[in-house]
Amino acid sequence: MTDATTPWALPRLVVAASASGHGKTTVATGLLAALRRRGLTVSPHKVGPDYIDPGYHALAAGRAGRNLDPFLVGADRIAPLLRHGASVPTPADVAVVEGVMGLHDGAVGRGGFASTAHVARLIDAPVLLVLDTTAQGRSAAALTLGMAAFDPAVRIGGVILNRVGSPRHETLLRDALAEVGVPVLGAVTRAAEVAAPARHLGLVPVAERAPESLAIVAALAELVESTVDLDAVLDLARTAAPLTAPAWDPLAAVGGPAGGDRPRVAVAGGPAFTFSYAETTELLAAAGADVVTVDPLRDPALPAGTRAVVIGGGFPEAYAEALAGNTALRAEVAAFDGPIVAECAGLLYLGRSLDGAPMCGRLDLTARMTGRLTLGYREAVAAADSPVTRAGEAVRGHEFHRTTTDPGHGEQAAWRWNGAAHGFVAGRVHASYLHTHWAGSPAAARRLVEACR
Known part of the structure; x- marks a missing residue:
């Protein structure tokens, strides 16, 4: 090459x-x-x-x-x-x-x-x-x-x-x-x-x-x-023909870094939050963020200077008691006043409880395991402005979970698809079951960095 x-x-x-x-x-x-x-x-x-x-x-x-x-x-x-x-x-x-x-x-x-x-x-x-x-x-x-x-x-x-x-x-x-x-x-x-x-x-x-x-x-x-x-x-x-398409460029995808300082964005990781795409952090960095990792199982606090939090998918139900035991971080996330973006496992972590174990309580919902698998692609429309969406914007995503929340959506929903409301937008929080790939909607990364400022 x-x-x-x-x-x-x-x-x-x-x-x-x-x-x-x-x-x-x-x-x-x-x-x-x-x-x-x-x-x-x-x-x-x-x-x-x-x-x-x-x-x-x-x-x-x-x-x-x-x-x-x-x-x-x-x-x-x-x-x-x-x-x-x-x-x-x-x-x-x-x-x-x-x-x-x-x-x-x-x-x-x-x-x-x-x-x-x-x-x-x-x-x-x-x-x-x-x-x-x-x-x-x-x-x-x-x-x-x-x-x-x-x-x-x-x-x-x-x-x-x-x-x-x-x-x-x-x-x-x-x-x-x-x-x-x-x-x-x-x-x-x-x-x-x-x-x-x-x-x-x-x-x-x-x-x-x-x-x-x-x-x-x-x-x-x-x-x-x-x-x-x-x-x-x-x-x-070696029989494959030469690749003629130019390489995807995260910097070009977000239109270059937003002006100003480099706000610190904490992205959840560790055993309970393993579902993420590599391009997410690349896009955040290209948009001007200082990306760091936080493990909600083990870290007692958000990294110093954190101004936004991204909590992706994973298996919080397998670690509910351990997540509940990290009371210091749960309290900090509950009080955090910066933008929070949560998908699936992140949604459950932000609720009041998961299978009876206390979570962050940032969102007024309870979650529990069920015997039913919800799986499939979704064509969603943003139901409200948020740190990563603009109302009316079309996004493609994917659902993959065996849990359910009560209620299923907030007073202000995050998305609508198939004629129904889904997820939560509450203040500077955007949370839902929908997994999205930001290479398909790179504006989300730029908006999150701008929302930090």
């Missing part, structure tokens, strides 16, 4: 499957770790709004895991965001993109929009298809052909056989795929599988179990090294 605008022959590939649960994360994370062990600089990416898989990717690659989601940021930003992520902090030798759900599964009601196949087209990358071969023989070849023929613009360059039952089973599968001209680049047996522990919203985030997560990533690296032809994978990645 020479600069952010000239074509860049970045080797890259997309790891996909025919459905969820077939081994995409195992293969993608193992590839990232194994390629890094070879001394390569690897850029990790994830299709869709997922926060948890990128944590494992980051651990494997040694740099931030980033999301590529056309629904949240717009199709025209996908290639620029890939190029940006592969450039920061240093240019990558190869990029590995893990898909979402099945290869052709996109936003509900929108055909293949925001699917793994859609992203593969947008970044002009070959697909490495992970096949769950449980109770399957020659039909694996037919499935592969069908996945390829469904969208001829998507190029399946090879497959990884997963959950292979025996050497004989592997031979049968390889012979069948050879018949249709699709190379097999690796085979993982059922006995060799490595799994990360799961919870009600997916895998347990890396930050919650760092030593165990390191061991899992190391095991995945060894698994891929012993079962996958890494040279063939790299050869496939």
Whole structure:
């Protein structure tokens, strides 16, 4: 790569499957770790709004895991965001993109929009298809052909056989795929599988179990090294055409830093608040903020000089008692008079209680776990002016939670979608269940910095 605008022959590939649960994360994370062990600089990416898989990717690659989601940021930003992520902090030798759900599964009601196949087209990358071969023989070849023929613009360059039952089973599968001209680049047996522990919203985030997560990533690296032809994978990645889109630039996205001093913005982190996009802090810094991290589980106070707080998503329900025990920070957040932006977990933390455990009490709501999963993309309209929105503004976001709040929205709601009000705007607080990707609405970062002044 020479600069952010000239074509860049970045080797890259997309790891996909025919459905969820077939081994995409195992293969993608193992590839990232194994390629890094070879001394390569690897850029990790994830299709869709997922926060948890990128944590494992980051651990494997040694740099931030980033999301590529056309629904949240717009199709025209996908290639620029890939190029940006592969450039920061240093240019990558190869990029590995893990898909979402099945290869052709996109936003509900929108055909293949925001699917793994859609992203593969947008970044002009070959697909490495992970096949769950449980109770399957020659039909694996037919499935592969069908996945390829469904969208001829998507190029399946090879497959990884997963959950292979025996050497004989592997031979049968390889012979069948050879018949249709699709190379097999690796085979993982059922006995060799490595799994990360799961919870009600997916895998347990890396930050919650760092030593165990390191061991899992190391095991995945060894698994891929012993079962996958890494040279063939790299050869496939090198068939990607040069990236011609210029790199996304957070400074340009926010229009340059706002005038004045650099207000300190505290962003929640630690095990209870792991859901965030790397571009959020980049945009805040580009807008002129001094971004620092606060861990509501352990830090007794906001960082000195904090003038705004951003509290993203995570699993506060798993840490409710510990969060409640940090009474000093809860009291400070309750009394804080600067702008506060909260999404999902942040909304729960600002309420009076979560499953009976006292929270900050900044918002007059109670929250509790339920047995119902609320999940999906949302097209929202801002219901009021706030530190990050202007009334009437359209935003795309995503919901992902098993909790509910009482009431479900404030006297002044944050958003409206599907004819209903959602979230809370109270003074300088903006809080709701909606997760947003600020690369798709960068004005939010600039407005928050300006609101600090």
